[in-house]
Amino acid sequence: MIVSYPVFKFMGMRSSLPLPSWKVVLTQIIFYFILEDFVFYWGHRVLHTKWLYKHVHSVHHEYATPFGLTSEYAHPAEILFLGFATIVGPAITGPHLMTLWVFGTDKGYRKLKAMKKSGVEDGGKQM
Numbered sequence: 001m002i003v004s005y006p007v008f009k010f011m012g013m014r015s016s017l018p019l020p021s022w023k024v025v026l027t028q029i030i031f032y033f034i035l036e037d038f039v040f041y042w043g044h045r046v047l048h049t050k051w052l053y054k055h056v057h058s059v060h061h062e063y064a065t066p067f068g069l070t071s072e073y074a075h076p077a078e079i080l081f082l083g084f085a086t087i088v089g090p091a092i093t094g095p096h097l098m099t100l101w102v103f104g105t106d107k108g109y110r111k112l113k114a115m116k117k118s119g120v121e122d123g124g125k126q127m
Helices: 004-010 022-047 050-055 068-072 076-093 097-118
Strands: none
Touching: 004 076, 022 050, 022 076, 022 097, 076 097
């Protein structure tokens, strides 16, 4: 947070009034999701090349149990590399801070939903 705020301010993020219209927020968020998905997909494909898989991405595949929390288990280099997919959209558009909050809140909600679906949140008991 301490580093990201100045970086986003440098890239054109606004935090003052007036707030952006709902059309601008919706358009930017749709753009962010599409771009994030595209960049993440191709970045993940690159991580499956022989050298990167052996030295970086194999950490992510250590768990054989498919549940939401294991997707977060990764090599630090992979986290930075694939984390780029999340910030590239906002870095391009220079959004309002409110748009980033909406985007970030949705991403957090989806992660919690995946954890609940896998039973991690309630101690492993399926609901």
